Amino acid sequence: MSLYRITGGNRLTGNIKVEGAKNAVLPILAATILNEGISVIENVPALNDVVTMLEILKKLGCRVEYRDKTVVVDSSSITSNEIPTVLVKRMRSSIVLLGSLLGRTGKVITSYPGGCAIGVRPIDLHLKGLRQLGANVEMHGQIICEGKDLKGTEIQLDYPSVGATENIMLAAVHAKGETVIRNAAKEPEIVDLQGFLNAMGARVFGAGNHMIRIEGVKELHDCRHTVMTDRIAAGTYMAAAAVTGGEISLENILVDHLHPITDKLRESGCIIKTNCSNMRITAPKRLKAIDLIRTLPYPGFPTDAQPQMMAAMCTAAGTSIFVETIFENRYRHIDELIKLGADIKVDGRIAVVRGVPRLSGALVTAKDLRGGAALVLAGLVAEGVTEVEGVEHIDRGYEDLGEKLKSLGADIIMV
Numbered sequence: 001m002s003l004y005r006i007t008g009g010n011r012l013t014g015n016i017k018v019e020g021a022k023n024a025v026l027p028i029l030a031a032t033i034l035n036e037g038i039s040v041i042e043n044v045p046a047l048n049d050v051v052t053m054l055e056i057l058k059k060l061g062c063r064v065e066y067r068d069k070t071v072v073v074d075s076s077s078i079t080s081n082e083i084p085t086v087l088v089k090r091m092r093s094s095i096v097l098l099g100s101l102l103g104r105t106g107k108v109i110t111s112y113p114g115g116c117a118i119g120v121r122p123i124d125l126h127l128k129g130l131r132q133l134g135a136n137v138e139m140h141g142q143i144i145c146e147g148k149d150l151k152g153t154e155i156q157l158d159y160p161s162v163g164a165t166e167n168i169m170l171a172a173v174h175a176k177g178e179t180v181i182r183n184a185a186k187e188p189e190i191v192d193l194q195g196f197l198n199a200m201g202a203r204v205f206g207a208g209n210h211m212i213r214i215e216g217v218k219e220l221h222d223c224r225h226t227v228m229t230d231r232i233a234a235g236t237y238m239a240a241a242a243v244t245g246g247e248i249s250l251e252n253i254l255v256d257h258l259h260p261i262t263d264k265l266r267e268s269g270c271i272i273k274t275n276c277s278n279m280r281i282t283a284p285k286r287l288k289a290i291d292l293i294r295t296l297p298y299p300g301f302p303t304d305a306q307p308q309m310m311a312a313m314c315t316a317a318g319t320s321i322f323v324e325t326i327f328e329n330r331y332r333h334i335d336e337l338i339k340l341g342a343d344i345k346v347d348g349r350i351a352v353v354r355g356v357p358r359l360s361g362a363l364v365t366a367k368d369l370r371g372g373a374a375l376v377l378a379g380l381v382a383e384g385v386t387e388v389e390g391v392e393h394i395d396r397g398y399e400d401l402g403e404k405l406k407s408l409g410a411d412i413i414m415v
C-alpha cells in the first residue's frame with residue numbers, strides 16, 4: 001500500500017499546467033457509446049477513474065486506445081449492455097452510463113453504485129428522469145432499465161443534480177422529439193458534455209443555464225473534442241500555494257470557472273492576477289481566516305474544493321466557518337486534520353475552524369478523494385513529517401499530484 005511522505009515547511013513557487021477535468025471526461029467517455037463510430041478525445045487526464053471507465057467501455061464492446069492524453073473510442077459495435085458490478089463498485093460515476101447505454105441499446109443492466117464515503121448519494125432523480133423519457137426501471141438487486149422508444153418530454157428536477165442532468169441529456173440524444181430539463185445543473189462540465197455531444201451531431205442547447213433543451217436525432221457521426229481544464233485541480237494547487245505562503249502560476253485554466261475559489265482566496269489575503277488562461281497567485285506569509293464558506297451548486301462555492309480550503313484555513317489568523325450543504329458526510333478529513341493539530345469543531349453541516357499558528361506532522365488517512373488532497377496540503381505546512389495513507393483515493397482524481405507539488409518545491413515522495 002502506498003502513502004505520501006511529506007516534510008512540511010517549503011514555500012511553493014513555479015508554474016504548472018493543469019490537467020483535463022475528471023468530472024468532464026467521465027461523462028464524455030460514457031457519451032461515446034451513443035456514437036456508432038469513432039470519437040477522438042484530447043486532453044484526457046491519466047487518472048484511475050479514467051482507466052476504470054475505459055475498462056467498462058471495452059467490456060461493452062468498444063475498441064479503445066489511450067496514448068499521449070488522447071483517447072480514441074470506436075463504438076461501432078456494442079456487444080453487451082451489462083456493466084460489470086466490480087467496475088460499478090470501483091467508480092460511482094459509472095452511473096452516467098445508464099443514459100448513454102439506454103439511448104444506444106434500449107436496455108441496461110447494472111448494479112446500484114451504493115453509498116460512497118461522502119454521503120448516501122441516491123440516484124432517484126436519475127431514474128425518475130429516465131422513466132419520464134419512457135424507460136421502464138426495475139430494481140431487484142440489480143438495476144434493469146429498458147426502453148427502446150424513448151420520447152422527449154419536460155423534466156423538472158427537484159434538485160440540480162449534476163449526474164441526473166447528464167444522464168437525462170445522454171438518454172435524450174436519440175429520444176423522439178424534444179426534451180426539456182428544468183432546474184438543470186449548471187456546472188461547466190455539463191457545458192463541456194454539451195460541446196462533445198454537439199460535435200457528434202447531437203442537438204443540445206442551453207447547458208450552463210437552468211434549462212437545457214435536447215432535440216432528438218437519429219444518427220451521430222465521428223468527432224473530435226478537447227476536454228476542459230480541471231477547475232477543482234486548479235483550485236487545489238491555488239490552495240497549496242496559499243497555505244505555504246507561495247507564489248505560483250497556473251497555465252491552461254479557465255479563469256471564469258474559478259471565481260468562487262479566487263474570491264475566497266483574495267478574502268484570505270492572496271493576490272491573484274489573471275489573464276485569459278493563466279493565473280498567478282501570491283500568498284501572504286500567513287492567511288487571514290475566511291468568514292464563511294458555504295458549498296452550493298455552481299456557480300456557488302464547489303463542495304469538491306471545501307476540504308482543500310479547510311486545510312488552508314487551519315493555520316490562518318482567525319476563525320473560519322464552513323457550511324457543507326451538498327453532501328452530508330463530507331467532513332471525514334476533519335478528524336485527520338485534528339491529528340495534525342488543527343482546531344476544528346463540527347456540528348452537523350457546520351464546521352468552525354480556529355486558525356492555529358502551526359500544524360505538526362503525523363500519520364493520517366485519506367478517506368475520500370478531495371479529503372485526501374486536503375491532508376496533503378496540510379502536510380505541506382505541518383512541521384516535520386506527515387504521512388498520508390489511502391493514496392488510492394487521491395489517484396482516482398489527480399494526475400500526479402505528488403509530482404506536480406514536487407515540481408513547485410514541495411518535499412513529497414510516494415512511498
Ligand code: UD1
Binds near residue numbers: 126304
Ligand atoms: C458530481 C461530481 C462530484 C461533485 C458533485 C456536486 C462527477 C463525476 N461528480 O457528483 O465530484 O461533488 O457533482 O458538485 O461529476 N441527489 C439526490 N438524488 C439524485 C442525485 C443526487 O438526492 O438522484 C443529491 C445528492 O445526494 C447530493 C446532491 O443531490 O446531495 C448533489 O449531487 P449531484 O449533483 O448529483 O452530484 P454527483 O453527480 O453525484
